[in-house]
Amino acid sequence: MATLCRPAIAVPEHVITREQTLDLARELHADHPQLNLALRLIANTGVRTRHLVQPIEDTLRHPGLTARNARYEAEAKKRVPEAALRALAHAGLGPRDIDLIVYVSCTGFMMPSLTAWLINEMGFRPQTRQLPIAQLGCAAGGAAINRAHDFCTAYPEANVLILACEFCSLCYQPTDLAVGNLLSNGLFGDAVAAAVVRGRGGTGVRLHHNGSHLVPGTEEWISYAVRDTGFHFMLDKRVPGTMADLAPALRDLAELRDWDISGLDFYIVHAGGPRILDDLGTHLNLPSSMFRYSRATLTERGNIASAVVFDALERLFQDGGAEHGAQGIIAGFGPGITAEITLGSWTRTKETDADAEAARPPARRPITVSGTGGVKSVNSA
Known part of the structure; x- marks a missing residue:
């Protein structure tokens, strides 16, 4: 049975705080008729810090879509x-052990x-299958697991190697002045996440069942308008009120396995914002502490789109994981409005890892990584 192993998370070196974000909003939009509302919404996101791939002064400039x-x-x-290399190491595998990159x-x-470049540069086998997913937004992390x-x-x-690469700051549009866009400017952050799903062996979340749910008539609630810029x-x-529709979908999926969603x-779960987590807790009759890993991601990194579920899962690993056999759920929410849901249990048996090691192929030659990746070599065995 497949197991989702420990993720690897990478965040850029440039950091912006909530206070800096609020100061920028006051400076850039001093004449905005709804500035006070925007400031209040940004302050209430729960986001304290976010990471950006560029310094803030470069982020605020728009050099054009090409650049x-x-x-x-x-x-x-x-x-x-x-x-990717850290996630492979967590799973005890090398590039040539991977059959599919999502x-x-x-x-x-x-x-x-990017999957084609990675196969060429990192020594994945030419037969490695590729599955790029571009249009599921924040739900794509859950979809990749599924x-x-x-x-x-x-x-x-x-x-399977899963990769989530989200540089939300590169979508900043200085001419978009709707309150929702001003809020998003203080909510989204940048991050890369990677994780391996092993068909056999591994420690982490053993995947039992997955499903998807789309809330009818909501396809325009989260979207991109593709323009010259x-x-x-x-x-x-x-959007913040959608948990009233999605919480029952989580409950229904759990009941297919006779699991109690509230137990x-x-x-x-995806931390799109604090109300998402608050409402989900209310609808599922759960204390706030049950979403502590998702809240920590939101607080320290903002909404990092499809990478959120992997960052939250990594925090569970950092916390020592769960007891063997513990039951849990992974859920990503995004455009559609769509939920991608996974049911799994924690596995940490030594026998599982021993069986996997015995089944692994013989050691292969070291793999050289060239190009702009910056990683020089890694042993694939």
Whole structure:
């Protein structure tokens, strides 16, 4: 049975605080008729710090879509390989052990996908399958886990590498002055996440069942308007209330396995904002502490889109994980309005890892990583 292993998270070196964000809003939008409302909304996000791929003065400039997308590609090639290698190490695998790469991102565009570059530069086998997902937004992290689970169900010996690369700051649009856009300017952050789903062996979340739910008639509530200047984020004011529709979907999926959604041991959910977590707790009759890992991600890194669920899961690993057999849920929420939901239990048996090691292929030659990735070599065994 497939197991989601420990993720690796990488955040850029440039940091902006909530106080700096509020000061910038006051400076840049002093004449905005709804400035006080925007400031109050930003202050209430719960976000204290966010990481950016550029210094704030560069982030606030818009050099055009061509330059921004070139920056996205350069930063992805610079930052993704290192996270991928750490995730592979967490899973006890090398690049040549991977059968499928799932790459999710909604903040830049490449064709061929970054997966092609990674296969060439990092020594993945030419037969490695590629699955880029670009249009599920924040839900894509959950979708990536689910598609990896599906693949490992079809091919039980397979291993899948998931990569989430989100540089939300590269979508900043200085001419978008709606309150929802001003709020998003103080909410989203940048991050890269990587994780491996092993078909056999591994320590982490053993994946049991997955599902998806779309709330009818909400496809325009979270969207991009694609214009000459790039992606313009569109956010409907009704989005924070969507847990009233999505909480029952989580409950229904849990009941398929006779699990009590309000009695699970861990909850790894997308932290789109504080109200999402507050409402989900209310609808599922759960204390705030059950979402502590998601809240920590939101507080320290902001909404990092598809990378949120992996960052929250890594915090559970840092906390020592859960007891063997503990039941939990992973859920990503995004455009549609869509929920991608996974049910799993914690596995940490020595027998599982021993069986996996015995089944691994013989050691292979070291793999050299060149190009802009910045990682020189790693042993694939």
